[in-house]
Amino acid sequence: MSKKKKVFKFQLNTGEDVPKFRQLIDSVNHAISENRLSVGDHLPSVNQICKEYSLSRDTVFKAYSILKEQGVIDSVPNKGYFVAREVRRVFLFLDTFKAYKEVLYDSFTKNLPTNVMADVHFHHYNIDVFRRQIEESIGKYTKYVVMPFDATEMHQILEMIPSEKLLIVDWNIYSKPTSNMLYQDFGQSVFEGLQSVSHLIKKYREAVFLYPDYTNHPYESVEYFCKYCIENNIPHVVSRDPENFEVRDGVIYFSVSDRMLGKFLDQCREKKLEPGVNTGIISYNETPMKKFIYKGITVITTDFKLMGQKAAEFVSGDTTMQYCVPTRILVRESL
Structure with a gap:
């Protein structure tokens, strides 16, 4: 006889500044990424969630509506909501959004499978922003693509992320020999x-x-x-x-x-x-x-286009990565 699947519970924190509808969305996505929810699994009804977590119907409907728009869940009249597809969320953490980073971002997102969604964040070389963003992201994503910078606390912060889920990109700094790296050579x-x-x-x-x-x-x-x-x-x-x-x-x-x-x-x-x-x-x-x-x-x-492609390759599978993206000189009339 097969083992009965554990009833899904939302993970809500009343002390967080994150809106409750966003916490409901994150709970579903995180459960799917950890295989606690699978395609076809039913979700609690709106009334059940409202009663169990003391939430308004508007809050729950908003969360379920967004998940439906994203194709994560679907619904059938009189049968309720269920998981429609496996969606994995990726944390993309860039320094700034300069023109060449746009090339990387565009290449990265274009090469992701349809069931992988990327949330992009920026730290602007601010260590407090970097730490807070990482702390708030832990447990919400299947993979982390992070551009670090030179700061004394960097190594300690990066250790919050499971090493098999982390890809250090652009600058090979504060990495270990076993770290996943996708970097350029600046020397x-x-x-x-x-x-x-x-x-x-x-x-x-x-x-x-x-x-x-x-x-x-x-x-x-x-x-x-x-x-x-x-x-x-x-x-x-x-x-x-x-x-x-x-x-x-x-x-x-x-x-x-x-x-x-x-x-x-x-x-x-x-x-x-x-x-x-x-x-x-x-x-x-x-x-x-x-x-x-x-x-x-x-x-x-x-080659930032290649860097984006390789980063997408890492988050799309379960392989390790240690790759130095080639650097070249393009000669034009300014020289």
Whole structure:
């Protein structure tokens, strides 16, 4: 005789700021992801939920209506609500929503199976926001795709997430040898990219790395830029002060900030300097517009479309992942 399935119970917390209808939705999705609810299983009636959890009919109807719109549940007159399909929810945690992150996000969502839904959140390099978002997400998602940053508490916070459910993306920091990683190389790949275009860089008398004090870009890129310049006998300097930045004739610039790229182009126009002729620039991270700006901006970039595809591959299955997304240089007229 088969074992009777345990009656489903909603997980509600009266002390949370999360609305009750959202808690009902999260409870159903979480139960499906943990196989406590399967396709065809019946859910408690609206009246039953109202009575057992002291909720209004409007609250319960709102939760069930949203779940129906998402295709998670369905209903039959006089028979009630039941699970219509297995839906898994994924927690996508990005730093900011810049243009190149939009490429990653678009690729990620387009490559997800129809039964996998992604909730995207942003931390903006704020450790308090990062911690709170992770704490509130625990137990609600089948997989976590997280972009970390350099902060002393980061390792402790990441340990809240079961290692088999976590994929660290973009920056390989605070990971373990057994961690799931999908990252880009900010060091050696920069050196090799610059080395491949040395014949263009060496037409300038000096190289400047624009590393403004507000950037969160890994400093590893600066170190390998300096290594490249030293090995090739190129005079170089690291500029950290965005306020006193001045474009100079005969100088090649390396920028990890699109704000600094904008300043560079504005000054070129004002001073009548032609990028690729009088001065040059290499920008970090490809965006859809950089190929069209000022006859084209040379970039060193990873493949964010591939990163999105690989991240979708991780959350869609049960495999481990340790993959370094290739970095390349795209030469355009700014060099």
